[in-house]
Amino acid sequence: MTTILGIETSCDETSASILIEKDGNIDIKSLVILSQDVHRIFGGVVPEIASRAHLKAIVPVVQQALEDASLTIDDLDAVAVTHAPGLIGALLVGVNYAKGISLAKSIPLIGVHHMEGHLFAATLEDQNIKPPFTSLLVSGGHTLLVDVPEWGTYRIVGSTRDDAAGEAFDKVAKLLGLPYPGGRHVETLARAGNPQLFPFKRPMLTKKAAPTDPAYYDISFSGLKTAVLNAVKQSDNLERDKPHIARGFQDAAVDALTEKTFRAAQQYNRTHVVLGGGVACNVTLSKAIKARLEAVGAVVSTPTPRLATDNAAMIARAGLFRYQRREFAALDLKAYASAPFPGQI
Numbered sequence: 001m002t003t004i005l006g007i008e009t010s011c012d013e014t015s016a017s018i019l020i021e022k023d024g025n026i027d028i029k030s031l032v033i034l035s036q037d038v039h040r041i042f043g044g045v046v047p048e049i050a051s052r053a054h055l056k057a058i059v060p061v062v063q064q065a066l067e068d069a070s071l072t073i074d075d076l077d078a079v080a081v082t083h084a085p086g087l088i089g090a091l092l093v094g095v096n097y098a099k100g101i102s103l104a105k106s107i108p109l110i111g112v113h114h115m116e117g118h119l120f121a122a123t124l125e126d127q128n129i130k131p132p133f134t135s136l137l138v139s140g141g142h143t144l145l146v147d148v149p150e151w152g153t154y155r156i157v158g159s160t161r162d163d164a165a166g167e168a169f170d171k172v173a174k175l176l177g178l179p180y181p182g183g184r185h186v187e188t189l190a191r192a193g194n195p196q197l198f199p200f201k202r203p204m205l206t207k208k209a210a211p212t213d214p215a216y217y218d219i220s221f222s223g224l225k226t227a228v229l230n231a232v233k234q235s236d237n238l239e240r241d242k243p244h245i246a247r248g249f250q251d252a253a254v255d256a257l258t259e260k261t262f263r264a265a266q267q268y269n270r271t272h273v274v275l276g277g278g279v280a281c282n283v284t285l286s287k288a289i290k291a292r293l294e295a296v297g298a299v300v301s302t303p304t305p306r307l308a309t310d311n312a313a314m315i316a317r318a319g320l321f322r323y324q325r326r327e328f329a330a331l332d333l334k335a336y337a338s339a340p341f342p343g344q345i
């Protein structure tokens with residue numbers, strides 16, 4: 001049996017979670033997520049404010065996770081923490097707190113790559129999810145298509161050439177005067193939109209690329225974002241056009257992501273696709289990917305919103321995988337604003 005504490009402080013959520021692994025079964029004993037509302041008034045995450053808010057929250061959040069699990073710090077076998085990528089000051093709060101626990105309790109410290117956490121998230125709700133599969137990871141900071149022949153061995157098939165998917169949703173939300181973070185507001189607004197009124201060009205789908213060409217799998221949102229900006233500027237009645245612009249943007253983004261995911265799965269003959277990251281909360285996206293992939297006999301797994309967005313349970317889960325491989329970090333574990341996805345082939 002292994003009891004592991006996960007800590008996540010890479011952006012604007014202070015989160016702690018305890019997982020217990022027993023005979024191959026993994027239970028989420030507790031999951032506490034404290035979202036920093038303060039950034040709303042600035043229309044985006046302010047790094048310095050994020051670090052200070054993590055500092056205030058980290059002790060009570062970990063304490064609450066222990067209490068919810070009816071455990072004490074002495075029951076832990078290991079502590080896993082996000083150490084990259086993310087806001088450096090924010091990451092350091094979690095990393096240093098995890099080091100403190102590791103040193104005080106003489107338990108292993110594990111450094112987790114945030115995106116590997118997103119990759120593992122769906123498995124917490126469906127333990128039948130096992131490689132090989134194709135994964136689409138769509139968050140506020142990253143957009144990755146990963147081929148997973150086995151856990152710990154990853155092939156990056158495609159990625160964004162500019163903005164991340166969530167970042168594009170958030171920027172479009174801002175252009176439409178919606179609150180931050182805007183992804184879910186764009187989705188809600190788009191429901192009332194007419195898909196014919198703003199038929200934006202699907203990014204990176206028109207080019208005649210071959211499956212051997214990176215452009216065949218890569219994604220881009222900057223052109224689409226500019227098209228939205230132009231539509232907003234040219235509108236003589238933005239209130240009337242807003243839902244239609246939101247719809248046009250979302251349809252274009254969803255079509256591009258769906259097609260690229262389909263291509264990555266086809267390329268490696270995968271019949272299972274696993275989604276992860278905050279944008280996986282977008283029901284229009286997950287439905288479109290399901291429809292496209294199920295038509296060729298593939299299965300699509302999507303985490304529920306609590307585990308799709310940033311949370312420490314996914315960090316504890318990825319940490320557990322590294323713990324079982326005895327990949328422990330030393331007490332000089334560093335935080336990095338950016339870092340390559342681990343285990344790349």
Ligand code: KG4
Nearest residue numbers: 139140141166183184278279281282309310
């Ligand atoms: O994975 P996540 O919680 O944090 C990062 O690692 O960045 O993702 C947050 C992103 C934000 O950009 C947010 O707007 C987006 O996920 N998001 C959505 C939806 N829900 C959250 N984007 C589109 N549609 C949604 N329903």
Ligand code: ZN
Nearest residue numbers: 114139309310
């Ligand atoms: Zn994330």
